[in-house]
Amino acid sequence: MATLRQTITNALLMTAVVSMATPVTAQDCATPGQWLTPGNQHAEAQPPMGWDRLARQRVVLLGEQHDQAAHHRWQLSTITALHSRQADMAIGLEMLPRKVQPALDQWVAGELDESQLLDRTQWYRYWGRDAERYLPILRFARDHRLPLIALNVTPEQRRELSDPASHQWTLDQRHGVPVPLAASARYRQRLMESFEQHSSEQLSSHISEAFIRAQLVWDSSMAAALANASHQHSLVVAILGLGHVQYADGVPHQLTRYGISDVTGLMPMAAADACLAPTGVADALFIAEPDAPSADTPRLGINVERTPQPLGPDRLVITAISPDSPAQYAGLEEGDQVVAIAGHEVRDTAQVRALMARSLPGSLIPVEVLRAGERRQQLVTLPSPSP
Structure with a gap:
């Protein structure tokens, strides 16, 4: 079962990659640093809806491929631009569960150094990816006293809430995460394509349904935390994986239960993919070329x-x-x-x-x-x- 759990986790983290593998059949229509509306090959120097309108949204979702440094740089520049227009902002983090919220509050208050922050949030236990990619955003939040919001639940809680029996539990028993809204057929198909790429065993209906339930718990948890934060701040910007943003099927769909429709999904994408991206994959695309391949990681042995x-x-x-x-x-x-x-x-x-x-x-x-x-x-x- 441990192997299956790891497979599910890997697939959840990579749900966006499947639908981004578009074959290139046309010349690139944009260059790095420009913006596009999916389905429209007219590149612009700023988001198509404009920065002022973006800053008036209740929730702005900034997608990422977690291993792409260029995506994290884009997220920081976007947060900076939005903050210049809306100072009452909070930043939500997919990476951390709610139980570590006190440590984030202490960090923003200037009470922790970086080593203490990573230790008390158990960053490498809960996220496992290089903190150096995210620290510039966390430093910006501390420097400007912007609240950081832990959006997720722990892996143990996610497994609990993926059990159909948990649908009968109270909201307190569910760690504040409501029963998720049902997934669309399009979302289910994307999730299954992702899972099949990462699964080394024959897929059964039981396993596939467990995977989908886990993804919906993930989306519902983040939506609930974002909805709560949106009642306290004029704008909440969320840092999360592309798969939770695409086609508004993930977190945006779960936000509809709270009556939150002022949601904008932004995604970084290579020009070759962005120029051929289907309408509706996001509200706007930023052209960010993939990081150059690095040399093999040296090993201690x-x-x-x-x-x-x-x-x-x-x-x-x-x-x-x-x-x-x-x-x-x-x-x-x-x-x-x-x-x-x-x-x-x-x-x-x-x-x-x-x-x-x-x-x-x-x-x-x-x-x-x-x-x-x-x-x-x-x-x-x-x-x-x-x-």
């Missing part, structure tokens, strides 16, 4: 597991070391507790992956470990790129 400690926080314990690996040559050993990599404290395997993705092949990085109660630093030389 260790397996680590998060292990509870009798006293103090959990630690990452090395459970295996690959032969002839940088870790072996540096003197790392099985049973070492990894404390920090390149000066950054680590407590989650996703954090290790993020730090390694930022590391340069051929560079020397310090790895601090705890061995037999003694803290020591091992210098690891990362392999150079293959010719």
Whole structure:
């Protein structure tokens, strides 16, 4: 079942990619930095509806492919433009569950540094993607005292609420998430296409329905939090995956139960795709070319597991070391507790992956470990790129 849950999670995070794989048959009609209305190949220098109208919306949804740095840069520039026209703004985050809201409030109030923020929100446990991509937006919110709103529920709560029996529970029992509105046939088809791409086992009706229910819980949770925030602020801007924005089938659909129709969905897209994008996929498209492929991420050559400690926080314990690996040559050993990599404290395997993705092949990085109660630093030389 753990494998199935991971498959579902991966597919949920990638629902937008399926419908964006449009074959290119026409010359690009726009250049990076321009805007388009889907179905109209006339490029403009600003959103087609204009910044002033955008700033008067109750909710603006900014989609993203999570691994694209260009998308996060566009989100920050869009937030900046909207804030210049509407100061009473809040920013909603798909990445975090509501239980960590106090930490976001403390961050905005200037009571936490970045390390404390990531630790208290359990960023790498709940999101698992490199925080460096999102920190510029979080810093902007802190600098301008803009509330940050955790929109999601925990994975455990999402699994609970995906059980059909939960439909009989009270709103409190459902962690404040109402029973989702039914998905459209178009949305169901897109979800199933995404799931089939990520599933290594034969799809059954039971599995497919569980996946759809999980996605609807995700949408309903974020819509409920956005609706609540919209009663407290003139404008709420949400940072979330493209799949929750496309065709207004995800979060916008769930917002209709609250009578919120002033919702605009914006998406970044490569010119080749945007120029052929179907009408209605979003209210406007920003032309953002994909990031250039990066070199292979260097590897330490260790397996680590998060292990509870009798006293103090959990630690990452090395459970295996690959032969002839940088870790072996540096003197790392099985049973070492990894404390920090390149000066950054680590407590989650996703954090290790993020730090390694930022590391340069051929560079020397310090790895601090705890061995037999003694803290020591091992210098690891990362392999150079293959010719």
